[in-house]
Amino acid sequence: MANATFSVPCPAGVWTPLAAGVAYATVQLQKTSVGNVQAAIATTEPAPASTEFVLLSEILATFTLAAGDVLWCMPLGAADAMVRGIGTGV
Incomplete structure (x- = not known):
């Protein structure tokens, strides 16, 4: 997969998958909330x-990802969050 930027909403109380190692070798993340x-x-x-x-x-x-890895996020507390990322393709 090619390089990509993305934004992912992360609901409170659950882990949300952000990126998989089969698609990205590295991912850079920042919170935007x-x-x-x-x-x-x-x-x-x-x-x-x-x-x-x-x-x-x-x-x-x-974050450096191996082929079987998944990068997850979850807010601490009761508020939803937003995470932005840049993925570098495999």
């Missing part, structure tokens, strides 16, 4: 109470 947003790389949806995540900021964070 108020509040904390967690991001995790996993082959399947993380557990709701998982502590294996990083917090996104307004500064782009770079």
Whole structure:
């Protein structure tokens, strides 16, 4: 897949898939909404109470994905969030 920019709404209380390693070798993410947003790389949806995540900021964070990886996001708290990304194709 080619390089791409994208925006993904992340509803509160659920993990939302953002990008898959079969399509992107690297992804840069930033949150575009108020509040904390967690991001995790996993082959399947993380557990709701998982502590294996990083917090996104307004500064782009770079994630390297393997073929079986999926990059997920979930807001912390009750508000929905928006995440913007740049994916570099495989």
